[in-house]
Amino acid sequence: MSLPIPLPDEAWTHAFVARLRSRNRFYQRKLQAWPRDGARWRNLPFTTKEELLEDQSQAPPFGTLHSLPITQYVRMHQTSGSRGQPLRWLDTRESWLWMLHCWRIIFDMAGVTHRDRLFFPFSFGPFLGFWTAFEGAQQQGWFCVPGGGMTSVARWRMILDLQMTVLCCTPTYAWRLLETARAEGIDRSQGQVRALILAGEPGASIPSMRRRLEEGWGARVFDHYGMTEIGPLGMECQANPGGFHLLGSECIVEVIDPATLEPAASGQEGELIITNLGRWGSPLLRYRTGDRVVLDSEPCPCGRRWPRVRGGILGRTDDLVLIRGNNVYPSMIEAIVQQFPAIDDYRVIVTEAAGMTDLAIEMETRAAGDVERELAEAVRHAYHFRPRVTRVAQGTLPKSEMKSQRWIRRISDS
Template sequence: MADDSFPARPAIAASQLNQLRRLLTELLPANAFYTKKISQAGVPATVASLHEFSEKFPFTTKQEIDEDQRAHPPYGTNLTFPLDRYTRFHQTSGTTGAPLRWLDTPESWNWMVESWTEVFRAAGATASDRVFFAFSFGPFIGFWLAFEAAQRIGCLCIPGGGLSSTARLRVMIDNGATILCCTPTYALRLTEVAAEENIDLRAACVKTIIVAGEPGGSIPALRARLEKLWRGARIFDHHGMTETGPVTHECPRQPGVLHVLEPAYFAEVIEPASGKPLAAGQTGELVLTTLGRIGSPLLRYRTGDLVKPIHQPSTINHQPCPCGRHTLALEGGVLGRVDDLIIARGVNIFPSAVEDIIRACGDVAEYQVTVSDARSLTELSVQIEPTTSCADPSGVVKRLEKAFEVAFTLRVPVTAVAHGTLPRFEMKAKRWSKRG
């Protein structure tokens, strides 16, 4: 039975509009970046409805933020308050360009921590859980937010920064960690290390693995493999960005479906080329307005994330998700990035589709994909590193080549390399490269 304690759609929309009006009041004229942007767009500083906001206010892009920070180093002009009000610094990973720097006030930080507690609660976390954080605590925002959110719930928080993978496994087991937070790739890597070091994962108490940083958490084949290797632990997907904070959590009733953390955000899905809104069931770009991050806000930010809404918010007043939520639900999680799309011989290919095929094939520990442009034709080739238990690497190669041909109607050459040849990743995996 669905939980009927969640706010209905009209209440969510009313809260979003109230927060948006407050945000605009705080921004203008204090925030130089948005004061200039809104003035140049010729739009009113007040909004009558969320629809009017979507119709009239311009998008914000990563390029704009980057150019602003270059012109006004080091933090740019997207600051609503004097610099001495800010107490937190973080930056993006820089995987798609130069890192963006982000400052937060205590109030904005608290808003994001509260949003992260919703991720943990949706995953079923309680004060009795012990959470292991299998990552180094660098300048990337998600680590710190997740740690503080787990503390706020009352969990025992176990940091894994500065430890080897072997040491992390032993600390996790010795302390009886029940929840593991890491990237999907690193969750796989830990099982590989456990096998190499003869560490029996049956001794682990992990019941939930919260994954983020990559689309893998919503890829069915990868989820199934992780759940098998981790002895039935539930995989729980989540995604966020340094620019926005935590954005989604997985539906407790529908694996592979992500709920946007509304009303903390106002979310839209647009056609990337035209910027026009898309209907439910169509794949488009996620656009977010951070309603509570007043110190360093984003209005209609083009995230670059490709998603497929199951329902548009305006259509779900009386059709809640099976879990009871009325928030925007995204089928398949984050499907990829707008700039990730590869068109090979007329076939649209996303990295997530390639990974799903590889993981479904089995017996693959790691892989790398090369995209080459020769004679004006885009070609893919794949290197795989079979697992140590794989008895027939050539058979895996043949199965994969056949699976790619069936899925994409084109030939993708696959070669097997020796164990330990391909790189391993703790953070976001970089498995795709371009040549030519």
């Protein structure tokens, strides 16, 4: 049995739809045929990223998902464009302040206080990333340092010299900083970092990765969840590692079977659907995040009754690869690779040709042994297929401080 997720009643749904339709051209079109009475929440349509991209290409540059005149918008961010065309996202001042409010809750869940010193070791770009975290912490009056435009060694200097206590970055980059320390002989024990707030990849909830990060940093890992489209809405609580709560006061959470679009059965894996409740400048109704989750069926020891995603994001609905009858997701391979501390970096190449899918792994390692064979064997043991594993020279694989470019799909004509 899963804990029940409260869905809005008909009166609330009716009021919500009325507000959505009042000035927002995107939802006016989308909800045109929606009945004025008897509005059940589960009969409302989903919103997809494809629709939003299509809307922006039809009405460039910003599309029509706006509830206020365009002059009311003060921020523009965009998605990383990992699926091609970037999706632009506008926010009003009110919507922006709502996201800072979400961060106040998130920081509180991690026990961050005015005594902390927060470091953001990456270049702030047009992606939403930790912009709202930075400003949320600033709004609280806390000490924050932006760490963009510098090398990992220079960032270490700051972490140590300024006695930073909280780091916000991707799991991949938190790991890379440890590698840098090892390679450069930096004495990490001089640091004060006690918490890592990690987002952008599922790594923080993958037990092996989490363990390596916590041991390497001597700090607690917190998995944070957010998206440019929906805002910052998920955070691990202190009482229950390896998963996160969705901020039940700020959004409506659903999990559906992506094939049937029906609610996922209790405790079953499905696609996370989010309706946010405070970003009225560019709202989202039943947004299909594409993230695969299982909701925790047990009450959380922290006492919060908000939905909790068990084990973090399990993967993307669109990353599914079928190999020899196995459903394979990037997080599965990631979990196996993380069992090999000797592997410094890796990349998966999925090749689809004539109905056959092949998965190969390229890896960097300084170890002398036959790590290739051991890794291939570990995958075969877990998933009943043996990938081709090759060793590449150190520094060959593309480095990225944002989304790790570790899952390459190639369609071959031959």
